[in-house]
Each structure stands twice: as C-alpha cells, then as structure tokens.
Amino acid sequence: MIDTKRLLPIAVVLLTGATPALAQTAVETPATPSPTPEASAAAAEEDDIIPGTIAGTVALTSDYMFRGISQTDNNPAVQGSLEYSLDTGFHGITPYIGFWGSNVDFNDDDNATVEVDTLFGLRGPLLDTGVSWDLGGIYYAYPGASRSGGTATNYDYWEIPVKLTYSPIEDLVSVGAAYYYSPDFFGGTGKANYVNGNVTVTPPVPYVDLALFGGVGFQNIEDSKDYVDWTLGGKVTFKGVDFTIAYTDTNLTQSDLGGNKLSDARVIFTVGAAF
Numbered sequence: 450m451i452d453t454k455r456l457l458p459i460a461v462v463l464l465t466g467a468t469p470a471l472a473q474t475a476v477e478t479p480a481t482p483s484p485t486p487e488a489s490a491a492a493a494e495e496d497d498i499i500p501g502t503i504a505g506t507v508a509l510t511s512d513y514m515f516r517g518i519s520q521t522d523n524n525p526a527v528q529g530s531l532e533y534s535l536d537t538g539f540h541g542i543t544p545y546i547g548f549w550g551s552n553v554d555f556n557d558d559d560n561a562t563v564e565v566d567t568l569f570g571l572r573g574p575l576l577d578t579g580v581s582w583d584l585g586g587i588y589y590a591y592p593g594a595s596r597s598g599g600t601a602t603n604y605d606y607w608e609i610p611v612k613l614t615y616s617p618i619e620d621l622v623s624v625g626a627a628y629y630y631s632p633d634f635f636g637g638t639g640k641a642n643y644v645n646g647n648v649t650v651t652p653p654v655p656y657v658d659l660a661l662f663g664g665v666g667f668q669n670i671e672d673s674k675d676y677v678d679w680t681l682g683g684k685v686t687f688k689g690v691d692f693t694i695a696y697t698d699t700n701l702t703q704s705d706l707g708g709n710k711l712s713d714a715r716v717i718f719t720v721g722a723a724f
Contacts, residue, residue: 501535508691508721513551516643516668517678517699519711520564522554528721532568542573545585553591556709561594561604575613583612589635603637623649639671647680658686662695676701682717693719 506529512519513526520526532547546569553564570585591604612627627645634641647664665679682695698714706712 501533503531503533504723505529505531506721506723508719510717510719510721512715512717513553514697514715514717516666517676517680517697517701517712518706520551520553520555522556523710523715524554526551526553540573542571544571545569557594557602560602561591563592565590565592570610579615581614583610583614585610587629603633604635606631606633606635608641608643621651623651625649634670634673638673641671642669643667656687660684660686674701674705676705676712678712689722691719691721691723693717693721695719 508528510526510528512523513521513528528549528551530547530549532545534543534545536543546567549566549568551564553561555561567588567590568585570583572581572583572585574580575582587608587610589604589606589608591602594602594604608629608631610627610629612625614623614625616623625645625647627643629641629643629645631641633639643666645664645666647662649660649662651658651660661683663679663681665677667675667677669675676699678697678699680695680697682693684691684693686692695717696714697717699712701712703710703713
C-alpha cells in the first residue's frame with residue numbers, strides 16, 4: 450500500500466502547466482490602447498537597460514493534479530508563474546529562470562500548504578531539424594513543511610527535465626516528449642524517472658484560439674509503486690483568457706493510496722491568462 454505523503458504531488462497540463470500539466474501553451478493578451486510616443490520611447494529605453502523578456506501566468510483550477518494525483522485533496526487551487534528569459538542570439542539558445550506556485554493540501558494536518566517551484570535552464574532549436582529542445586532543472590519546495598513533529602518530511606526535491614517538441618504540421622499539430630529524473634523523489638522515496646508524450650492540435654476556429662490535447666506518462670519511483678497517468682482535453686482562448694477542460698486518470702487504485710480518492714478519474718476546469 451502506498452503512503453499518500455510519499456507520492457509526488459502534479460502540474461500539464463495542460464495548461465500545461467506546465468508544462469502540458471493541463472497542457473500549457475502561450476496565450477494572447479487582451480487588447481490595450483495604443484501607447485503614446487512618450488510611453489513608447491520610455492519602454493524602448495527600459496528595454497535597452499533591462500534586456501530579455503519577463504512573462505507570467507495566473508490561473509484558477511478546480512483541482513491541482515500532478516501526474517494524475519491531486520495535490521490539493523480534491524479541492525481548487527490558485528496558481529501563478531513568472532519567468533525571465535534572454536535571447537542570446539547564439540544559435541537561438543535562450544537561458545531562462547522562473548518560479549511557479551500553488552496552494553497544496555496533502556491531508557497532513559496542514560504541514561504543507563504551499564508549493565513553490567524554481568525552474569531554470571536553456572532552450573532552443575535543434576539545428577535545422579524543426580525540433581525544439583529544453584534542458585534544465587526544477588526544485589520543488591514546500592515552505593514550512595521541512596519538519597513535522599520534529600521529524601523531517603523530505604518533501605522538497607529536485608528533478609532534471611529534458612524536453613523535445615516538434616511540429617509535423619506547422620500551426621496545426623505539435624508533438625512532444627519529456628523525461629524527468631530525480632535523485633531523491635518527493636517524501637524521500639528514492640530515485641525516480643518520469644517519461645511523458647503528448648500531442649496538441651490547434652484547428653483554425655473563428656474568433657477564438659482552440660487547442661485540443663492529449664498525453665500519457667509513466668512514473669517510476671524506487672520506493673513506491675510505478676503507475677501510468679493520462680490526460681485528454683481542450684482549451685479555448687478568448688480575449689487573452691484561457692478556458693480549459695481536461696479529463697485525467699491513472700491506473701492506481703484507492704487501496705494503492707490508502708483509501709483516498711486522489712488518483713480517481715475526474716474532469717478538471719481551469720481559467721487562466723498569460724501576461
């Protein structure tokens with residue numbers, strides 16, 4: 450039987466997401482009034498002083514799912530991210546650093562209430578193949594949950610992700626694959642490996658941006674049970690706001706999680722925006 454405190458909390462998509470954690474994709478921002486010449490000049494001057502790009506997201510979701518397992522005890526979550534990236538001009542390689550946060554509830558007497566992830570790495574095109582790559586690191590932190598009753602919880606952990614994306618039909622179909630390695634997974638459960646494949650289709654639709662997505666992943670954990678998770682959903686972007694609905698499930702049973710319904714099949718609703 451698996452201890453739920455020792456199973457990793459999710460993200461894709463699909464917003465992801467993260468990553469798709471509920472299939473995360475870029476969105477358009479709402480229309481704004483045209484800037485005055487003075488404002489444009491000031492913005493240009495600021496860009497010269499501070500190179501690079503700062504972007505962020507905010508979202509409200511009916512349940513924070515990470516790889517098919519609820520991280521909020523089947524309750525809603527408020528999430529946000531912020532990223533700084535810099536186009537080096539060297540073969541399209543872009544270094545980046547960012548943060549992602551959400552409320553969490555592991556049903557552990559409120560020992561952990563917040564998750565803050567630090568993400569960093571490099572991304573760019575793979576020569577002229579049409580493939581994009583992303584290599585970096587993610588540190589998952591749960592402030593205030595380092596100890597419980599004087600005993601270390603071992604919630605915090607590292608992962609090293611390697612991601613590849615390819616569009617066989619530009620502006621219509623995108624496929625992706627990712628591999629995540631952790632030297633010591635959530636809850637001190639030892640080495641872990643996670644592989645994921647996903648596909649996103651963006652058919653042309655009047656007035657809105659539509660994305661249909663699906664993905665499947667396999668989680669291997671040294672001191673816990675291996676399992677498979679999958680997601681299927683769609684996202685509509687209108688006036689810069691994302692409306693996402695996704696179905697997610699795993700091959701875990703309630704008994705695997707101590708009787709909790711944290712990995713049962715469910716439909717997730719998310720409203721978010723990028724800026």
